Amino acid sequence: MESEYSNLIQWYPGHIAKARRQLAEQIKQVDLVLEVLDARIAHSSRHDEIQKLAGERPRLVVLNRADMIPQGVLRSWLRWFAAQGEAAYPTNAQNGDGVRAVLKAAQQGAVAVNQRRAGRGMRPRAVRVAVIGFPNVGKSALINRLVGKRAVESAAKPGVTRALRWVRIADVIDLLDSPGILPPRLNDQRAAAKLAICDDIGQAAYTTSRVATLAAELLTPLVPGRLAERFGADPLAVTAEAWLEQVARHKYHGNLDRAAEALLGDFRRGQLGAIALEAPPEEPLVPQAEAECEEG
C-alpha cells in the first residue's frame, strides 16, 4: 500500500520556503492561533510542526467543512479532540454555521491573554489572532464570517491570499485579515495524497489519475453504490485502477484524465454525499454517507 504513495506529490521548493517565511512572520505577531482543519481529513490537514510553529501561543482548532462529513463522524472527532484536552469547533465557513462559537472562544482567549498581561503589570490591549491552515481549507471564508462582511477575498482556487492587515472584531480582538498558509508536510506522502484528493494541497505537482485512483480506493468501501450509480461501473468488482479505466472507457472516450477529474470534482464539490476520509484513531469509518444520501 505504501508504495502507491511514493513520489506521488512533488512541491515547488520556492513555494515551501515562501509559505514557511510568511507563516513564521504572521505567527510571531499574534497572541492566539485559530488552526483550521478540513473535517474530511481532520488528521491529514493537521501539521505535525504546528506545536513548534505556534510555540506558547494558545490554539483553537476549527473543524471546517463540517457540513461535508457525516454527523456521526463529526461527533467522533469532537469527542476525540475533547479527550486530547483540545478545544475543537465545527464550522461551515461558507454559510456561517458554528462561527459564533469560534468568536466566543476567541473572546475568552483574549480575556485570558489580558489576565496574563495584567499579572506581569502590563496594560490590557486588543488581542491579536491569526487564522492558519493548509491551502483551500476555508480560512478566508472563516475570516470573512468572523469579520461579518466580505473583508478578504475568498475563492475556490488554492493560494489566493497575500499581504498583512488587521481587522478589529468584537472590540477585544485584532484579526489578521490574511490567513497563514501552512507549508507542506514533506515527510508524509499518504497525508499529502489526501490533501490532494480534497484540493487542499496548494502549489504541488501530481498526476491527477494517480490521485484519483487513490480517491477511488478510499471511497469504494464508503460509497460503492454512489460510485456505481454516478460512473456506471461497479467499484467493488475490480481494482481501483481498473475501475477508473473502465469509467474512462465507458464515459469519457477512453480519456483517463477526464475520468480522474470527474471523480475528484464530484468528491470535492460534495456531490457524492457527506464523506469523511478519516475518523479518529481506533474508530473505523463506516459507509454511512450512502444512507445520508439516500435519505436526502
Ligand SMILES: Nc1nc2c(ncn2[C@@H]2O[C@H](COP(=O)(O)OP(=O)(O)OP(=O)(O)O)[C@@H](O)[C@H]2O)c(=O)[nH]1
Ligand atoms: N461546503 C463548504 N465549503 C466551504 C467551507 N469553507 C469554505 N468553503 C469553500 O471552499 C472554497 C475555499 O475557501 P477559502 O476560504 O478561499 O479557502 P482558504 O483556506 O482561504 O484558501 P487559500 O487562500 O487558498 O489558502 C471557497 O469556495 C469556499 O466557499 C465550508 O465549511 N463548507
